[in-house]
Amino acid sequence: MTDFSSAVFPVETMAVPGGQETIVRGGRHLFGSLVEGFAGVRRIGVLGWGPQGRAQALNLRDSLAGSGITVTVGLRPRSASAAAARAEGFTEEDGTLGDWLAVAADSDLVLLLVADAAVARHYPEIFAALRPGSTLGLSHGFLLGYLKETGDRFPDGVSVIAVCPKGMGDSVRRLYVQGARVNGAGINASFAVHADHDGRATDRALAWSIALGAPYTFRTTLRDEYLSDIVGERAILLGAVHGIVESLYTRARLAGADPVAAYRRSCENITGPIARAISADGLLGVRDALSGEGREVFDRAYAAGYRPARELIAEIYQEVADGTELRSVVLAGERLRSTPMTPISGSPMWSAAAEVHARRGAEAVPVDPFAAGVFVATMTAQVDLFAELGHPWSEIVNESIIEAVDSLLPYMHARDVAHMVDNCSTTARLGARRWGPRFQAVLEQIVFPAADGAGGGDPALVEAFLANPVHEALAAAAKLRPPVDIAVA
């Protein structure tokens, strides 16, 4: 399932636990082959100017400069984003900015990057606008899940591909820009071929991914992408992070820490030193850097936290696979038009963020072993569930670990978690609001008492962690990664 071949781009094999995956390593030295990869595509229409739309339109235009392939941005009538797109040089005058349906009709490759709610409401008009023989491109699987709910399907005579960067749009652009100095800097991406009418879908997807700057590209299915994407953002990428930092903050305050100290032992710790340690040294590296009592604390927290996290993520996965989660997102869409979600940034812990941010540099914050044990247990629980359910290893490590520590957590470190929850996509925000409190409750009511109690969890879980195949998979992915600065501007 993860194997593929390309007539244009050099494929490599990557050793993963139990076998190997075919991948394509990216880099600017391949930009000269993009025209061949995009053979038959003269116009690429990017619909939407959200974080992904903006980043992908800019990266594609830069990568295809002088190629003769035009990148056009398509926006809804009276879109508030038109000014921003013009400011980046996409204009009606030169035909690189237009109405989304007109752009869809004029393009050979149409990248549907508008918000999920808009996709849900308007996909029939967009499908109707697509030219027979053109290619529809997606960057996550939401539409596949939504069509399953509505009993509808993709249009006949149109190829359907996906290229899914494993990071937020902000990172997709920022790291691409760094790629001018460090060849291959970028965000890894998965690709999927859902319908291929001319036999060129794979090369087209690979060209798209390379043009976005993906250091390496691996294959998945739209269904696996959909499941891991929606589950991941509800779990370790966002929802679980919010629940973990809220519960750790309260735990520290109850233990007598002042707000600044408590913030450092919760949000600051996970988005800062813990994320950096995982990014640099992997999951094992976090534990290896601890010794004596610190390692014992990590192990107790890990052993207490693993099973409850695994159960909760299994519940999330089941609801996403069943369609229940998506049904509630669609329901919320109706509700939110009359009653918008209240922000959660008023939670007391965020009042400590500014002071902690201001003191960065002056005072180093060491890894908190308890926070690290809880966080790594939750991350590993997601990895193990995805592996048990047969997701490709590249998808597992990118969706569960690399996207977290190299894209989302650095962003949260710069902005804080509440800002991220309140400002991410509606689908992700609803998921974080829905599941974050579940993680918080499980931690406060089940995990912390177990970690602090006599039992303290099953030590065999720590043994299993040490022998977990994910370490091999993560190391293999790390070999494909250029040395880049992941700091958020």
Add this chain to the structure above:
Amino acid sequence: MTDFSSAVFPVETMAVPGGQETIVRGGRHLFGSLVEGFAGVRRIGVLGWGPQGRAQALNLRDSLAGSGITVTVGLRPRSASAAAARAEGFTEEDGTLGDWLAVAADSDLVLLLVADAAVARHYPEIFAALRPGSTLGLSHGFLLGYLKETGDRFPDGVSVIAVCPKGMGDSVRRLYVQGARVNGAGINASFAVHADHDGRATDRALAWSIALGAPYTFRTTLRDEYLSDIVGERAILLGAVHGIVESLYTRARLAGADPVAAYRRSCENITGPIARAISADGLLGVRDALSGEGREVFDRAYAAGYRPARELIAEIYQEVADGTELRSVVLAGERLRSTPMTPISGSPMWSAAAEVHARRGAEAVPVDPFAAGVFVATMTAQVDLFAELGHPWSEIVNESIIEAVDSLLPYMHARDVAHMVDNCSTTARLGARRWGPRFQAVLEQIVFPAADGAGGGDPALVEAFLANPVHEALAAAAKLRPPVDIAVA
């Protein structure tokens, strides 16, 4: 919709906001008319020996003693409850205990009181066993919602009625026994006629309700019953209570209270003095008993808590009405067969319960104005949503207020909330586990900061509370209530 007539039992009208409802007042003086009300019914089969099955089988047998109508208990093969039923005098020897399908086939009125999970798995066998012309009796609307999910329907040729006591089975039996001393003691019930093949369904339902000891019986639809029942247990009856007491406990601890003092300002306060005050003096009575600063604190908490609670309960209602909530309950059924739910009784706050319980009597616990404001705001939010959506006022006040303060909260006062969550029906437990943390998060992240901040919420909300029509509806229901001791044995 709430109007009805009876050829057997005296109906009365009850003034409610904007009109009146038809009701039947219960009492032992009516037991002589039960045979007429049950005309055509010689055998009543009670399927299941959960709290409702046990209470209803015992109450029906006592009420029908000497009437010639037999009450038989039907259990699944090798049911662990057989010994308990025999101990209460239901035996194979005298034909009052048997296999559930055989009992279903032999009975003129079949009360389906087995657990929801068993209903979901076995309803086709039970439907197949029912005799044409017999009557199927339900005590909540789960099966209606489940049939909607499965696209199935009730069997032809069988009448379908519901009598839904607005209290847990434990209370249904306990208050019935008190009825021997205080005529009319019992738990109010709603009834619904879903299918009526012989024109006798209404009298049959009224006879059933009177035989259970309902002080008064009002009419609803199976659909309204289903919605208010499933939403109510996720909100003010259980889920919200859990979220409220957890968040209030943590709030008190963070303010420096020791565990015992914090427990008294959270769980002890709501299940004790606040529940008693509402039961005795209504929602307004709680506020009226406060003065000066106490009333200001109540008003601030109420004004901050109302809208977020209303939004969350609207979300719950929407998911229940859509079927999404039930779909997740059914999904969980599969999951829980391999992984049972971890109890939440390990949460730190419950360790304080024993000492607080032990000191009862010695030290009186006054109403905490903040806890009262938050709790009454949440209860009123549920009332207002149900009223807006057209539920009968009797259903609203019984499902949102009376069941809480006269049945569930007294039980939680005796046992504690975690015990109740861990030991209630799977449907209710899943709902409390799913939504309780949402209430906790909303309180900690949105409501408490607003109540403590400069704004403190919209005072117009308190004005609206003072003028809320629910006070009139609750007073009308209170007139129908016998003076009974609601203490849990």
